[in-house]
Amino acid sequence: MAQSRFYLLRDIWSFMKERKKWWLLPIAIMLILVGILIVIGQSSSLSPFIYALF
Numbered sequence: 456m457a458q459s460r461f462y463l464l465r466d467i468w469s470f471m472k473e474r475k476k477w478w479l480l481p482i483a484i485m486l487i488l489v490g491i492l493i494v495i496g497q498s499s500s501l502s503p504f505i506y507a508l509f
Contacts, residue, residue: 471479 467483471477
């Protein structure tokens with residue numbers, strides 16, 4: 456499972472490098488950060504702190 460995840464990241468990285476699609480990198484980083492924020496926000500102990508940010 457972990458190896459397939461790294462393969463996907465390596466494949467995306469090689470796509471961006473080969474096709475010069477560097478503008479995709481900030482979009483991908485923001486999507487990952489929002490996904491992490493959503494996962495962390497689901498836990499009840501951290502919800503008040505995340506709510507205070509917005």
